[in-house]
Amino acid sequence: MLILVSYDVSTETSEGRRRLRRVAKVCLNYGQRVQKSVFECKVNLAQMETLKAELLDIIDEAEDSLRFYRITEPLSKNLMEFGKFKAVDFEDTLIV
Amino acid sequence: MTILRNTLYVTTPDAYLRLEGETVCVMIEDEKRLQVPLHHLSAFVLFDHVMLSPALLGRCAQDGRSVVWLNRSGKFSARLEGPVSGNILLRQAQFRAAEDGAQTLSIARAVLAGKLRNSRQVLMRGARETDDAGDKEVLVRTAKLIGNQVRKLPLAGDLDTLRGLEGDSARLYFESLPRVMKPQARADFPFDNRNRRPPRDRFNALISFLYALVLSDCRAALETVGLDPQLGFLHAVRPGRPALALDLLEEFRAPVADRLALTLINRGQLSAGDFDEREGGAVLLNDKGRKTVIAAYQTRKQEEITHPVLKQSVPVGLLPHGQARLLARYLRQDVAHYVPYLHR
Numbered sequence: 001m002l003i004l005v006s007y008d009v010s011t012e013t014s015e016g017r018r019r020l021r022r023v024a025k026v027c028l029n030y031g032q033r034v035q036k037s038v039f040e041c042k043v044n045l046a047q048m049e050t051l052k053a054e055l056l057d058i059i060d061e062a063e064d065s066l067r068f069y070r071i072t073e074p075l076s077k078n079l080m081e082f083g084k085f086k087a088v089d090f091e092d093t094l095i096v
Numbered sequence: 097m098t099i100l101r102n103t104l105y106v107t108t109p110d111a112y113l114r115l116e117g118e119t120v121c122v123m124i125e126d127e128k129r130l131q132v133p134l135h136h137l138s139a140f141v142l143f144d145h146v147m148l149s150p151a152l153l154g155r156c157a158q159d160g161r162s163v164v165w166l167n168r169s170g171k172f173s174a175r176l177e178g179p180v181s182g183n184i185l186l187r188q189a190q191f192r193a194a195e196d197g198a199q200t201l202s203i204a205r206a207v208l209a210g211k212l213r214n215s216r217q218v219l220m221r222g223a224r225e226t227d228d229a230g231d232k233e234v235l236v237r238t239a240k241l242i243g244n245q246v247r248k249l250p251l252a253g254d255l256d257t258l259r260g261l262e263g264d265s266a267r268l269y270f271e272s273l274p275r276v277m278k279p280q281a282r283a284d285f286p287f288d289n290r291n292r293r294p295p296r297d298r299f300n301a302l303i304s305f306l307y308a309l310v311l312s313d314c315r316a317a318l319e320t321v322g323l324d325p326q327l328g329f330l331h332a333v334r335p336g337r338p339a340l341a342l343d344l345l346e347e348f349r350a351p352v353a354d355r356l357a358l359t360l361i362n363r364g365q366l367s368a369g370d371f372d373e374r375e376g377g378a379v380l381l382n383d384k385g386r387k388t389v390i391a392a393y394q395t396r397k398q399e400e401i402t403h404p405v406l407k408q409s410v411p412v413g414l415l416p417h418g419q420a421r422l423l424a425r426y427l428r429q430d431v432a433h434y435v436p437y438l439h440r
Contacts, residue, residue, distance in 0.1 A: 029118035030133055047135060090136040093394035095105040095387055096122045096129055 002079070003048055004069040005031070005039045009059060022058045023066075026051070034087050042090060101138035105390050106146045107383065113140070114149035137161065139316055141309070143386070144168055162316035166308060168380065175315075183322035189427040190340075194327050201258070203343070203426070203434050204330035205249050208262055210347035210436025212249075215269045216242045217439050218350045222276030222358075231275040238272040241265075258330070266290065273354065274299075281361045284368045294378030298371045299357065301379045302389065306353035307345065309393055310416070314348070315341035317416035321424050344416055344423075351439035352412065356396055365392065405435050 005027055009020040024033070030051050031041025043051060052068065059066055071078055081087065088094075104120070106113065112123040120137070122130040134155070139162040140148075148156075148163065156163050157178030165174040193199040216239045223235035245265045252258045270290045274282060287299035295301040315338050318325040328339025330346065360366045370385025381389060397413030410418060419437050426434040 025117055028116075028131065028133070030135070032131065041133075042136070088130065088132075090132055091102055091398075093105075093391045094102055094130070094132065094137075095390055095394075096108050096111060096124070 001043065001045075001048075001073070002071045002075055003031075003041050003043060004071060005041060005051070005055070005067070006069075007037050007055075007059070007066045008064060009037075010063040016060075016063065019058055019060065019064065023055060026054045026058065032087060032090075034085065040087055102132075102136050103139040103141055103394065104132060104137055105141045105143075105394075107143045107386060107390070109145050110147075111142075112147045112149070113142075113152055115152040115155055120152060134159075134161075139313075140164070141166060141312060160320070162312070162319070164312045164316075166312070168386075171308060172312065175312075186322045186424055186428065187324050189429075190323055190327055193427050194329060194333075200329045201253075201255065203423070204255055204258055205252065206434045206436045207330050207343050207346050208258055209246055209249050210438060211262070211349065212242050212246045212265050214347060214437070214439045215265065215350040215354075216246070218276065218355055218358075219269065219272055221355075222273075226275070228275075228279070234272055235275055238268050241268055255330070269350075273358075276358050278362045281364070285361055294374070294376075294380070296377050296379060298368065298379055299361075301371060301381055302357045302360070302366065303353055305381055305386070305389060306357055306393065307349060309390070310348050310353050311338070311341055311345050313397075313413070314344040314416045314420075317420040318344065320417065321420040323420060323424060323427075344419055347419065347437045348416065351437075352396070352415070356392060360389065360392055401440075404438050404440065 007023055009023055010016040011020055024037075027033070027039040027041065030043055030047060031039045034040050041048075041051065048068070055066055104122075106122060108124055108129075110124075111129075114121050114123060116131070118135070119131050119133050121128050122132075140156070142148075142163070142165045144165075144167060146165070153163070153176060155161075157176055160178060163176035164172065167173050193203070219235045219239040219242070223232045223239065226232050226235065242265050245261050248261055249258065252261060267289075271288070274285075274287050277285060285297070285299045287297055290303075291297070291300050292304050295304045315325045318340055323340060325338045325341040327333060328337075328341075328343045331337070331339035331342045333339050365388055366385060370382060370388060371379055372382045373379050397411060399412050400409045401412060402408070403410045403415070403418060405422065406418060415437055422431075423434055425431050
């Protein structure tokens with residue numbers, strides 16, 4: 001399934017900026033960055049739970065916010081993309 | 097049920113792959129070209145000079161991800177092997193079966209029956225689709241002849257007889273195969289017999305390359321199931337030769353590789369410009385052609401078909417895996433026969 005992870009992490013303090021970097025790093029392990037603080041991740045339920053747990057460990061719930069959206073299939077109907085960035089479909093042919 | 101995970105193909109020379117967190121980054125001239133989370137990947141197929149960072153190598157060895165290096169024409173050059181693992185009891189059963197003449201013969205016979213039936217199927221499909229009465233007649237006739245060979249298989253009492261039947265059928269098959277091509281494509285793909293090391297015409301270059309891709313998938317499937325890819329039944333054991341992977345490949349040559357080759361040619365997705373000729377008469381796919389073939393093969397692997405034995409929908413890419421499991425079941429004596437993959 002495809003999930004959308006988006007977050008706001010407070011960057012007022014250096015501790016916050018550190019959390020921001022760590023959140024992005026964890027998200028990258030599961031998917032790809034589609035906008036500054038928005039990630040698309042193709043994961044199964046178990047992976048989503050671990051991702052959620054890992055992120056909750058990092059963020060400070062008093063300062064930051066974290067949102068998960070689950071996108072229903074078929075993606076061709078429920079996902080539109082415009083503009084210069086094109087996401088990579090990790091399940092499609094990968095040739096470099 | 098195993099899930100078909102993706103394979104990352106790297107054809108750009110001097111690419112560098114490294115581990116970053118739980119992802120692999122493909123670096124080309126110090127630029128990050130692609131970053132893929134490892135959970136999407138079960139295999140890497142790398143052409144020519146592609147380097148992996150030690151951390152990534154270690155990680156792949158540990159997780160049992162298949163990493164294979166092929167040269168430009170698809171010839172196997174190296175692969176990564178992690179700690180010896182898998183099911184030793186299964187491998188013991190495999191070794192015992194290889195010592196037992198009757199069991200060896202039974203597996204070899206099943207594998208060949210699958211191969212011949214599937215080759216016949218490709219010819220029959222060609223016969224159905226052609227408009228030319230002459231082509232149709234030849235294809236149907238060859239299909240019948242191969243059908244006769246299949247009936248002779250149970251009578252063959254030793255491996256040499258089996259291999260003889262295989263040789264005869266292969267010759268018949270390849271003689272008729274050009275007739276499955278659309279007439280307008282035949283000029284670009286002249287082909288009258290199978291040749292390799294090196295391939296001497298475009299069609300041979302194309303199928304050799306596809307066989308190499310399927311073979312590396314067969315090998316990975318065997319290793320995943322825990323069988324030893326080197327100890328074959330139909331193919332004799334030789335140092336360095338993945339005999340069992342070659343056995344497994346037999347069932348898939350016609351329906352997966354040959355059929356895909358013909359489709360690419362008939363649809364005009366490949367043309368003479370996708371091949372280069374080398375000195376000495378060798379013909380090889382060039383970079384552009386190779387990418388077209390890999391992309392088509394990957395798409396084909398995603399297609400779902402109903403497995404005739406398992407009676408469930410399986411992506412084509414998992415067929416070798418399914419057969420490796422059926423073979424393991426037979427070797428463990430859970431079932432009385434090994435049933436080859438029969439394409440519809």
